Amino acid sequence: MEIIQQKLLELTRDSMSDLFANALVNVNGQLKTYPIYKTTLDGNKIVKYIYLDDVQAQGQILSATLVDNQGNALAVKHMNIIKGDSGLLIAFQFVLKVEANAG
Secondary structure (H helix, E strand, C coil): CCCCCHHHHHHHHHHHHHHCCEEEEEECCEEEEEECCEEEEECCEEEEEEEECCCCCCEEEEEEEEECCCCCEEEEEEEEEEECCCCEEEEEEEECCCCCCCC
16 A cells, blocks of 8 residues: 555645746846746646746846745756747746655
């Protein structure tokens, strides 16, 4: 019999997902705040999407950071993308794994 039940995984996934408030994106060396565009929850997987439209950011995208309500960095994705006048979708994917020791 499994110690960890699916409901615990779902509650943990949802709580983790709720921690992310927005994103800070480094555009041309300056941090700009962007909202979470979309979130998908599937099984034990969370995907957070940040969308930069054709007007918001143009130039060199160096990183994107998911932050909480206090501005604490929770996840950082480093990149080196030259963004022109088309949109850019940045995805952060998390897969939740929880283990229990029956000992």
